[in-house]
Amino acid sequence: MKNFFIAFIVFLLWSIFGLWIYSLIQPSKIAVNSDSTYVEKKPIVEDKKEIIPLKDSITKIENTEDTLLKKEPVNYNTLKAINENGEIIFLFSEGVSITKNSPELVIPNSIIDFKYKLNTYLIDHPDSELHIISLYSPLENVESPNLGMLRGLSIKDILIETGISAEKIVIKPIIKDIQFNDSLQFNNSLTFSFKPLNLKRIENLKLEIPEAKTVYPKFSESGILANDDLKNLLLEVNSVIKNHPNIKIEIVGHTDNIGNSNDNYATGLKHARQVRWYLVSKGDIDKTKIIASSKGESEPIDSNNSHLGRIANRRIEVIFN
Numbered sequence: 001m002k003n004f005f006i007a008f009i010v011f012l013l014w015s016i017f018g019l020w021i022y023s024l025i026q027p028s029k030i031a032v033n034s035d036s037t038y039v040e041k042k043p044i045v046e047d048k049k050e051i052i053p054l055k056d057s058i059t060k061i062e063n064t065e066d067t068l069l070k071k072e073p074v075n076y077n078t079l080k081a082i083n084e085n086g087e088i089i090f091l092f093s094e095g096v097s098i099t100k101n102s103p104e105l106v107i108p109n110s111i112i113d114f115k116y117k118l119n120t121y122l123i124d125h126p127d128s129e130l131h132i133i134s135l136y137s138p139l140e141n142v143e144s145p146n147l148g149m150l151r152g153l154s155i156k157d158i159l160i161e162t163g164i165s166a167e168k169i170v171i172k173p174i175i176k177d178i179q180f181n182d183s184l185q186f187n188n189s190l191t192f193s194f195k196p197l198n199l200k201r202i203e204n205l206k207l208e209i210p211e212a213k214t215v216y217p218k219f220s221e222s223g224i225l226a227n228d229d230l231k232n233l234l235l236e237v238n239s240v241i242k243n244h245p246n247i248k249i250e251i252v253g254h255t256d257n258i259g260n261s262n263d264n265y266a267t268g269l270k271h272a273r274q275v276r277w278y279l280v281s282k283g284d285i286d287k288t289k290i291i292a293s294s295k296g297e298s299e300p301i302d303s304n305n306s307h308l309g310r311i312a313n314r315r316i317e318v319i320f321n
Helices: 002-024 054-070 114-124 147-162 199-207 228-243 261-283 307-313
Strands: 030-032 038-040 079-082 088-092 097-099 128-136 169-175 190-196 213-215 218-220 223-225 249-254 290-296 316-320
Touching (some): 147 169, 213 228, 228 249, 228 261, 249 261, 261 290, 261 316
Parallel strands (some): 079 190
Antiparallel strands (some): 030 038, 128 190, 218 223, 249 316
């Protein structure tokens, strides 16, 4: 009887233990309420979060960076020069300004050293030539040559005075939709670019008869004073005669309208003869190839109502025929 009782106790303990194990392994969806009824647990729904593809994420980051960059002011009014490899030789924070429908240039004092830097580069790189990229707008007045070329010629004259050879300078007028400001000005009209020296172009250039040239020699009571304009003219005339032995050169004197027209005609002729004498004597040029004439006050290129205008009208014109 005792053994039976012990066996019964062991069976009871194992049954309780089995029921406890069974309750542990039941699905979690079954739960018991306080009133002992069974209910099904609802699945826990996590908050859904938007998953952004990697490409879209990168785009959003890039757009954010663009927005930040746009907040920084960008200065497009610059003057720069680049070499044939696209490397920047110099970059000034201001540019050369132009005015709509005008060939005149405004060169700030802060960038005036550009001409020396260009000259230095060509001295250090003798196998290079300089291209002047000069902009003009299709909305500007029609000129011949165009305003881009006229502006480039003004820069070319400055560079020649600095010591750069004319044959190493190429002007490239570029027509572009220019956004002039309220004052009808545009402050980024020029760029410089260095290219390998084109020897064929230079040879062809020597065969061309140059266009008429205007110079401003210095005159005194005792005669003509040799300035840079006159010295450069002598070099050019010698070169032209060498390449064109049959060419004829006319030196024309012009004056302002101060005084009477007869006196001004005589003054223009006097100055033209002095220039002719200088070229013949200093350049060892056959005097039969050069003639002197005068237009006096009859063909002004500027207003005689201002001091600067009168200075512009007192000039020598050199015509190659």
